[in-house]
Amino acid sequence: MHQPLISNLTHQIQFQIDSNLEDVALAGVSVRALCNHFEMGSEVAYQVELCVVEMLNNVIEHGYKFQKGHDIKVRFGVGDGRLEVIIIDEAEPMGGTNEPRLCYDIENIESIPENGYGRYLVKQIMDQVDYRTERGSNYLSMVKSLS
Numbered sequence: 443m444h445q446p447l448i449s450n451l452t453h454q455i456q457f458q459i460d461s462n463l464e465d466v467a468l469a470g471v472s473v474r475a476l477c478n479h480f481e482m483g484s485e486v487a488y489q490v491e492l493c494v495v496e497m498l499n500n501v502i503e504h505g506y507k508f509q510k511g512h513d514i515k516v517r518f519g520v521g522d523g524r525l526e527v528i529i530i531d532e533a534e535p536m537g538g539t540n541e542p543r544l545c546y547d548i549e550n551i552e553s554i555p556e557n558g559y560g561r562y563l564v565k566q567i568m569d570q571v572d573y574r575t576e577r578g579s580n581y582l583s584m585v586k587s588l589s
Contacts, residue, residue, distance in 0.1 A: 450521070450522070451519035451520060451521035451522065451524075451526060452519075452520065452521030452522070453480070453519065453520045453521060454517065454518070454519040454520075455476065455517075455518050455519075456515060456516065456517045456518070457469070457472060457515075457516055457518075458513050458514065458515050458516070459498070459513075459514050459516070460510055460511065460512070460513065460514070461501070461502050461506040461509060461510055461511065461512035461513075461514055461531075461533070462502070462510045463499065463502055463503075463508070466495055466498045466499055466502070467495075469494060469495070469498055469516055470491045470494060470495040471491075472516075473487075473490055473491050473494045473516070473518065473527065474487045474488070474490075474491040476518050476520075477490050477491070477525070480520050480525075482525065482588060486525075486586065486588070489567045489586070490525065490527065490584075490586060492563070492567070493527070493563070493564045493567055493568055493584055494516065494527055494529070494584075496560040496561075496563060496564060497529050497560065497561075497564060497582055497584070498514060498516075498529065499560065500536070500560050500561070501514055501529065501531045501533050501580075502514075504533075504534070504536065505531060505533025505534045505535075505536070505580070506531075506533045506534075507534075512531070512532065512533065513531075513532075514529065514530070514531045515528075515529070515530040515531070516528070516529055516530075517529075517530070520588075523587060523588050523589040524569075524585055524586065524587050524588055524589075525585070525586045525588055526583060526584065526585045526586075527583075527584045528581055528582065528583045528584075529580075529581075529582045529584075530579055530580065530581055530582075531579070531580050532578055532579055532580070533580060535575045535580055536561075536573060536580065536582075564584060567586075568584040568585060568586050569585050569586055569587045570583070570584070570585035571583070571584050571585075
């Protein structure tokens with residue numbers, strides 16, 4: 443069985459939200475506060491918050507189809523020069539690994555699509571992204587190097 447890397451990290455915390463878009467902001471604020479507590483800098487705090495919010499929105503929208511009443515766990519860990527966030531849910535697993543086609547006119551802001559870039563964005567920001575489904579649970583692990 444594949445174990446999340448977070449088990450080896452010095453500082454760990456886990457919290458849980460409902461599959462309700464209104465609760466995603468709480469998770470974002472919590473992650474930013476944790477990043478600030480560990481003095482990661484405002485840019486890293488913003489990036490990590492953005493990634494967590496994007497992925498929680500994906501779970502709620504695509505996995506749970508906006509259905510409230512499902513638990514989503516967020517594990518946050520720091521140590522060994524890295525930060526790791528794992529999002530755990532029991533929603534419909536994420537399908538496809540297709541990257542978005544970056545075909546828009548940078549001069550025309552109206553041509554930039556609003557949806558479909560969350561996973562791409564996370565892969566650009568984080569140093570390692572891993573997704574797996576095991577025994578009915580989905581694990582999305584995002585690692586950011588702090589060195």
